[in-house]
Amino acid sequence: MRYLITGGAGFIGSHLCEQVLSLGDEVLVLDDLSTGRFDNIAHLESGGRMRFVLGSVNDAPLVTECARQCDAVMHLASAVGVRLIIEQPVRTIETIIGGTDVVLRCCARYRKPVLLTSSSEVYGKSEKVPFREEDDRVMGPTTHRRWSYACAKAMDEFLALAHHTEHRLPVVIVRLFNTVGPRQTGQYGMVIPRFVAQGLRGEPLTVYGDGKQTRCFTHVRDVVEALPALLADPAARGHIYNVGSQEEITIEALAHRVIELTGGRSRIEYVPYEKAYVQGFDDMRRRLPDLTKIHARIGYAPKRRLDDILRDVIADVRRREAAAT
Numbered sequence: 001m002r003y004l005i006t007g008g009a010g011f012i013g014s015h016l017c018e019q020v021l022s023l024g025d026e027v028l029v030l031d032d033l034s035t036g037r038f039d040n041i042a043h044l045e046s047g048g049r050m051r052f053v054l055g056s057v058n059d060a061p062l063v064t065e066c067a068r069q070c071d072a073v074m075h076l077a078s079a080v081g082v083r084l085i086i087e088q089p090v091r092t093i094e095t096i097i098g099g100t101d102v103v104l105r106c107c108a109r110y111r112k113p114v115l116l117t118s119s120s121e122v123y124g125k126s127e128k129v130p131f132r133e134e135d136d137r138v139m140g141p142t143t144h145r146r147w148s149y150a151c152a153k154a155m156d157e158f159l160a161l162a163h164h165t166e167h168r169l170p171v172v173i174v175r176l177f178n179t180v181g182p183r184q185t186g187q188y189g190m191v192i193p194r195f196v197a198q199g200l201r202g203e204p205l206t207v208y209g210d211g212k213q214t215r216c217f218t219h220v221r222d223v224v225e226a227l228p229a230l231l232a233d234p235a236a237r238g239h240i241y242n243v244g245s246q247e248e249i250t251i252e253a254l255a256h257r258v259i260e261l262t263g264g265r266s267r268i269e270y271v272p273y274e275k276a277y278v279q280g281f282d283d284m285r286r287r288l289p290d291l292t293k294i295h296a297r298i299g300y301a302p303k304r305r306l307d308d309i310l311r312d313v314i315a316d317v318r319r320r321e322a323a324a325t
């Protein structure tokens with residue numbers, strides 16, 4: 001089996017490459033290295049079963065050529081991170097909707113099974129937790145940039161389901177919830193790599209708002225084990241699945257735990273949202289997935305806990321900082 005993985009040099013993409021290679025499959029990575037890094041997959045090159053193509057998912061002839069050489073596609077290429085989304089709104093909307101349009105058209109034309117990665121952001125600021133795949137979505141106004149990401153991802157889902165109905169495209173959609181692990185960078189705003197880097201340097205941990213908002217963090221390895229299994233299951237086609245964890249923690253409690261695990265030298269600094277992000281930002285208070293559907297389909301349950309994630313990220317940040325000096 002040969003997979004095309006768009007965004008394969010990114011944080012999640014690179015772990016997914018490792019996963020499919022470990023299953024004995026081959027992979028063609030298409031990535032424009034805008035947020036991904038070749039370093040993330042360089043160690044996979046020597047095996048001879050991974051090939052890298054530098055290019056964009058918005059380049060239809062290139063995507064067509066890549067898709068034709070593969071048996072199935074996992075589409076991960078996307079703008080990522082709240083900070084990037086807020087600072088580069090045009091790029092966010094264009095790469096998400098435009099890139100997915102190209103990928104889905106190619107897959108529909110050549111009848112390639114495709115997995116589309118969407119996001120828990122599509123639930124918006126719904127307060128009805130846990131979030132079930134069929135639940136209503138609650139969006140803020142179009143003047144608040146954060147919602148462009150949620151709406152773009154929702155359009156991707158609509159388009160995928162439309163191709164499934166009209167063209168019998170074999171497509172499965174996953175909504176990823178706060179995926180974390182080695183190789184994730186804090187550069188685009190993600191909280192765990194940021195807290196860990198701050199804790200290791202003995203700097204204050206910047207908790208946004210009152211810190212009482214909660215998240216459930218999922219180890220990237222749990223996520224990448226689930227994706228090929230869903231894509232391989234014909235009964236999953238035309239469906240949406242949450243992929244996440246139900247270990248819920250406040251951001252304030254997360255900060256305390258990171259301080260403990262990184263040597264206890266840091267303190268917490270509370271930063272108001274208006275200072276943390278440009279104006280026009282809404283944060284979600286709780287984000288908790290209902291995992292009934294994916295558990296029933298492929299028996300999914302996350303195996304790693306928050307402390308496993310934190311230990312792995314701390315080791316990774318230490319390794320990277322040592323390599324940079």
Ligand code: UDP
Pocket residue numbers: 082178189190191192194195206207208209213215251283284
């Ligand atoms: N956050 C924080 N300090 C930071 C970065 C993020 O307190 O330095 C908060 C952020 O406001 C949100 C949570 O941590 O409530 C998770 O943020 P992240 O960007 O990792 O993911 P999100 O869930 O917002 O997509």
